[in-house]
Structure formats: structure tokens, C-alpha cells
Amino acid sequence: MTAADQPIEPPWWTPRKNAGPRRALNREVILTAARKILRAEGIDGLSMRRLATELGTGPASLYAHVANKEELLDLLFDQVTGEVPLPEPDPTRWREQLTTLWTTAHAILIENGDIARVALGRVPLGPNALNVTELTSALLCSAGIPPQAVAWALDAMALYVASSALESAINAAMEREGTPPEEYYARVGDYMRGLPRARYPAMAEIVEELSNGDRQERFAFGLELLIRGLETHIEK
Amino acid sequence: MTAADQPIEPPWWTPRKNAGPRRALNREVILTAARKILRAEGIDGLSMRRLATELGTGPASLYAHVANKEELLDLLFDQVTGEVPLPEPDPTRWREQLTTLWTTAHAILIENGDIARVALGRVPLGPNALNVTELTSALLCSAGIPPQAVAWALDAMALYVASSALESAINAAMEREGTPPEEYYARVGDYMRGLPRARYPAMAEIVEELSNGDRQERFAFGLELLIRGLETHIEK
DNA sequence: TTCGCTAGTAGAACAGCGTTCGTCAACGAA
């Protein structure tokens, strides 16, 4: 699915400025360097200055190839999205394919720092994101879910995946910065267990379960929740 | 539910510094002013300088009452959360109460700019957030949903509500800044309709449905999805 | 009443941010 045929670019992506390879600075090089920083230090660590330094130049040079940081992040997000493998849709296995699709998407997002933040800010419309959306729609439609439910479900699923990935990315960042998340969650757990039982009886009931499961398990549960909910919309 | 009994504060909230009311600057005043800016201009508009100016002082003065901006936002978030009305749980109406609870929470978050961003960054553990969590757990437990599912569902629901609220808040901000969301979505719609049908057949099928419904409807659909999914976990 | 201490105030400054301006150099076309 890597487009040999030209991908459709949203009209508001400013076209690269004629690509005169005078010095060795172009979108591709910039994006590669940006990806590296993104994975290592997250969006906040990815400043235009930091990126320029990495490329051995000044921040102003970047603006010849990218409109601003927002566009840079949009481009990065779509690049990342492009790494999600897209199977040929098989209606008899829509459930399985859907789960795999979004689980991989989730994993790939997490691998790339907190890039998921981008998806929470604006609807992703890059060519690669569109491919994911298309595949998801195809699977849901073929499952017999009515069009309106499909349309709204796309939104809900994307939101859940992105926010879940962001949460994991923040944990990863915490780890990177010194505080292991286990320690943090242990503190949280202690705090919870220390709450007065009389005031929080229901939470006391599930205090142990709250910290069970790694992020994959927890994500899988939520995704499954959405899919099971969707199944109730299937019309025969 | 406004605590006449002292609410339990997480241990990492720094206690207000002895509250010597020498001049008229304290947490309450600061939070009130911050709320005002937050609603009008969002988190990015709420800078420490802007806030200080509003209070007729310099930014340094704020740090006597609040550890840093992160803590300020945590406090604001919990204050907002405190405005969600909490009914006495009635197990026979758990479904209805749950829907109302989270729908109001969603609405209240949106009323307060993009404060939902705070909830996506870290697990909300303020006293008021705990009350919402407690009520939700109580309702789910009483519905016969097993503890592990309750625990993980809390996470999924909170994530969905927060991310959904954030999305709406961003639209609201767009409106505030001049570009009406309708116009933006019209452009997006046009872009979608302009996509080659052969390449995106499934999306072409639902292109009209994609822009149907206001944010409440769309949110309600996703919430319903989660609840229906949860119902499949009920053990008799 | 007076003194000294402390806690809140706030100006100034630091390091960083995204972005823009204006200059300079190199290349393609004429």
C-alpha cells in the first residue's frame, strides 16, 4: 500500500518549494531528523532550534521547507501512520482485522513518542491516515453496520486509540526522564489504598484491579468494548 | 457533595503556604481569575504573566501560592470536576445515571476551554475527580460487571470523555479565533467528496454521514458504544 | 511603644520557544 501512484495531498499542505537541491536540505532530510528527535524526546523536545542544530543549520532554514511546526507535526504524523500495515479487507474476518489494524496503529504511535497528540488536536487527513480510515470503513460496512454508525464509530475509535497512545507515551516519557512509571503507579496505588474505605467503598472494591495489566491489555480491553458495542448495531 | 467534611488532597499537592492574608492574593483568587482566562482563551492563553496581570501583580507572586503551572492546571481541573452533579447511586437505573453523569461531565469540561487536556496528560486524582470515579465504579459494580472490567472501563471511559471534550474545545477555539468550524468542516467535506471514488469506495459510501450530527450526538454515540460493550461483560 | 523577624510581593533576569527579517551566496537561464 505504499503509494507508487501519487498519494493525494490535502490542499492546505504547502507544496515543497520547488525542491532545488542546492544544499542538502529538503523535506525528507528534515522529516528523518525530526523523527529521530521525536522518538527520543517527544514533541516538546522537538523544537525548531533543536532540529536545525541536528541538521547543522539555523532554525530559519527550516521554514523554506515547512510552513511551521504544526505542519511539520502533521507531516510526521502522516509518515508514522504510513507504517501501519494495511491488509486486503476480508469481510469474513472483519473483527479480527479491525482489532489487528488498530492494535498495530496503537503500537506504532507509541513507538514514535507522543505524536498521538497531533491526532487529538485536529482530524488527521493526510493520505496515509485516509488509508486507515478507508480500510476501517470498509471493514465496518462489510460487517453490516449502518453508515451512520460507521461514520461516528470512526471518530470514536480514532479518539480512543490516540488518547490511549498518548497516555502510554507519557508513561514512556516519565521512564525516559528518570521516574519509572511503576514507582509512580505504586505511589498512586498506595494513595488509593490509603483512602478511607467508608467514603470510597466501590473503589476500595477494585483497588487491586486498577493497577492490573500492562498497557496493551488495557488498550485491548477498551478496543474490544467499542467493537462489542458496534456489534449491537449490526442490522441483518 | 460539596465537602463540608474536609476533602482528601493528594499528598503531592503542595499545601498553600500558611495563608497569611496580608495582601489580597491567595489560591482562591488566583483560581477564580485563572478560570476566567481559561474559559475565554484556553490553556495556551492562560500564561502566568497574563494571569498575574489580571490580578494586578507580577508573575513571580503567583509562585508563592502555586508550585508551577502544572499544579495550577491540576487545581483548575479538579475545581471544574467538582461542578459535575453527583446523584445518589440507584442500581436499578445504573445505565441512565452513568450516561447522565458522563454527558454532564463532558459538557462541563467543554464549558471550560481545553481543560480536558489536563486529564489526558495524567490520571486525575484530585478529590473531586475521585468522587466521579467512585460513583462510576459503584454504578458499574452494582450492574454486575466484574471488578477487572470495571477497573479498566474507568480508564477507557475517562479517556474517551476527555479526548472528545478536547476535540470539541478545539472547535470552540477555532470559532473564537475567527474561523467558524462549519466553514472548516465544509472544506473538509468538499475535500472528502473530491477524493477518487475508486480509491476510497467505503468512505465514499459514508461521506455524508461523516459530517452529520452535532458534538453532543457524536459523543453520545461513542459513550453508548462503550456502555453497550460493558453490558456484554455482565455476569449473572 | 518599639524592635526584629518572617512571609508575601514583585522587578529583573535567564534560558528557552516559534517565527520573521534582511542579507548573502549559489545556481539556471539568457
Place this chain on the structure above:
DNA sequence: TTCGTTGACGAACGCTGTTCTACTAGCGAA
């Protein structure tokens, strides 16, 4: 060879969160 265009980029603008430090207002003790 010359000219015009265009990418490169140092410097600067206005902003951010935060800290340092000097200062002062008010209280408790003497």
C-alpha cells in the same frame, strides 16, 4: 558572462515558565 531567483541563515522580536533577590508590610515579643 550576467542577471534574477531562491535557498540558507545570523540576528532579532516577542513570547513563555521559572528563579533570584531585594524589599516591605505586618505580627509577636520585649
